[in-house]
Amino acid sequence: MSHPQEKGLLYGLDDRIGPAPAFFAALQHVLASVVGIITPPLIIGSVLGLQAYIPYLISMSLLVSGLGTFLQARRVLGIGAGMICLQGTSFAFLGVILSGGLMVKAQGGSPEEMLAMIFGCNLVAALIPMLISRCIAPLRKVLTPVVTGTVITLIGISLIKVSITDWAGGHHAADFGAPGNLALGALTLLVIIVLNRAHNRWMRLVAVVAGIGVGCIAAALTGHLPLKPMADAHWLVLPTFLRFGFNFDWTLFVPVALVSVICVIEAVGDLTANCLISRQPLTGEGFQRRLQGGILADGISCLLAALFSAFPNTTFAQNNGVIQMTGVASRYVGMVIGVMLVLLGIFPVIGDLLQQIPPPVLGGATLVMFGSVVAAGIRVMTQSPLGRREMLIVAVSFGIGLGVEAVPDVLKQFPPLVSHLFGHAVTTGGILAMLLNVVLPSELPQPVTLNAAEKSPDA
Template identity: 55%
Template sequence: MPARPSDLLYPLDSRPGIAESSFAAIQHVLASFVGIITPTLIVGGVLGLGEHIPYLISMALMVSGVATFLQARAPFGVGTGMICVQGTSFAFLSSVLAAGFIAKGKGGGPEEILSLIFGVCFLGAFVEIALSQFLHKLKAVITPLVTGIVITAIGISLIKVGMTDLAGGFKAPDFGSPENLMLGGLVLVSIIVLNRSSNSWIRLSSIVLGLVIGFVVAAFMGKISFNNLATLPMIAIPVPFKYGFSFDWAAFLPIAVIYLITTIESTGDITANSIVSRQPIQGELYMKRVKGGVLADGLNSMLAALFNSMPNTTFSQNNGVIQLTGVASRHVGYYIAAMLFVLGLFPVIGGILQNIPKPVLGGATLVMFGTVAAAGIKILATEHLDRRSLLIMAVSFGTGLGALMVPEVLAQMPKVVQSVFGSAITTAGLSAIILNAILPKEAANEEEIIVSSEEAPVYKAAS
């Protein structure tokens, strides 16, 4: 696609003024803020990390700031040189929780749980770093069909987490109470109404505003306490591997599979970013930019694990902000990075966010996780779904979601098998990859016979 700077107020290499850059950066921060902090809030709540959550939120924001700067700056070819906002990835959530439960099952406390999570995420990042150099070959294995199946499985498997929070949270004494359902429903309805607004900025901030509405109502209901804020330090100091470093193969393998999938997902996000930034989407410059961006994704995830945060990825929602604002200048990325870093510098922000009631968080995450599943379905809808594709989808969803719904099916298997294949994402992903590789593709001109409801044969040529 030829560059058309006239379509943009500020093209890629322009330098907007401080006021313009700050305003555009705020829109990006609003679009990505909830996505950055939510995985940490969920992991901390489900695994009982308690007092560690404010620090973990601070680290998530600070790492996202540094990672966004690297993407925009692209030093030594590491990064895209565009506004590719980096944030904590939802794709890893189920696998990270599984790793946490492995450590917890061995009698480990919060520090042992975090040690294992960050250890396997750190080593898993090498998968994406290596794959970034072989993207042209990887596309033959990880097709849109495989990617769509995995992303759909990720969204569906996480919906249970969102619904659990909406009802009050895991093992909550008031689980499913009318108050919890009302509060979660209020946030859900608020997000829907705000998202349908004709004002683009309100739509952009619908999840943030929905959380604010729920937070205020919860405060009037007496569900919020700020007693923990007094004990928090003034400044969060990044400490490499603050909780130690440990490893477990059963925890590592599902993480490695997700790194494989996010490699392709990030390629799609970078391509979309190139389109809205009026940059080429083919040729040497484009491939260099994609390789640098995916390499930065892997290095940023390694950096995240080093400084006690979950893996990072390129956020697709920020491409919409570029389109809305007309600001594609990569220099705005520096402002975004600075804002995220400063937000993470103060643990009190994490302490306040930790007090978001579970039903409020659940009302928002239910939409977010549903959006992930919808994105996967959208990818699948772009494919020609012939008999081969439908068979791959059927087996992948059947095995993946079957393991999620009936985890007892693996009760007689070794622990490592239970940990790896107990994940809907891993099972669905591996099934899709293997079947896509071994099943022969159908001939382009093959005719399929479809029987109508009147049992009369209807002939349809497969494209």
């Protein structure tokens, strides 16, 4: 039975859930995130010329994502938030990893040497979220609701751009923005909305899966589902401990460490949104323990990623939207998601099948989820009335953060590292919100003055 604060959810955080509803709820999380998990190794492998290792890097990304997600949900010895916190590589790491890999390549390094350097620096950087997790109490004084709410909202807005791009056909699509693509995404979205508003519990549980299913059928009937060739990979892939060896360079480590700190800020926002959507308290010792466990588990996930040849992991934001849509916050679903992702990593042919889903269908399905992340951020931000000081923090953070992301050329006169780090709304807006929150003095309460009528008890 759900606790009172979990009213409105089909399954609360600690509610046991049957195998069938757990499977369908978990499947929707996997469908919403699998592309985000496999895209970073795909981009890094393509840019650095690691084509021979891309299938292995993708498999390890899925495997480590599954292990980290299971750990977050299971919460062992205080490690983990005890919630559905799906793990994956943040796109914030792409720029610094590519820069480091290209640096090694320019020095004549082989693909194996590039990977040894990247995973070696990531291994050391994994200690950063672990150390920060021990200092959550003072960090909470900086990350007030107006700051975390701003970060969550910026995360959601950034994700919506990904959804719209998919809806229109995906990056570099020849028919980008074609009416057929937009109609497919709209049909998928419509099915999800209708089923989500149904009174039947099962309809709400399978809303996203059903929407994607209907979208795929419509795509097949209209010729929008061309089957891509399956990757020439083994049916079974097993992890190898430090497969490419270990190397370290301060030049690569420093920017990776900086991004790790930024990702902790993002993770605090994601975990706060998750607590809000899962109907958990946003204050008190219990909330602080969830943040500590969640950030610590992020660090452990990064450590596992470096050991098993995957890129750094952090808590994904899009899955908060899935919790909102399905009404299922049970952490037992998080464990099922973890097992599913591990199986996708070990048996890559399943992941290849999921990649057949047309981008417009995926975009229509994820748009409402990512929109839910924006809504959650606004709710966190407006927990208490926004005064002039808070409005100024939000205005400057949104204005500069979204402005830099909309016009990335504004940073082109700076070194590439600066544009990689601060060319994203979440990074720039989040850091600005924190700085302004510390620098701007709090408004003192105005003294209450009584007029003559109010002073007189006989008035």
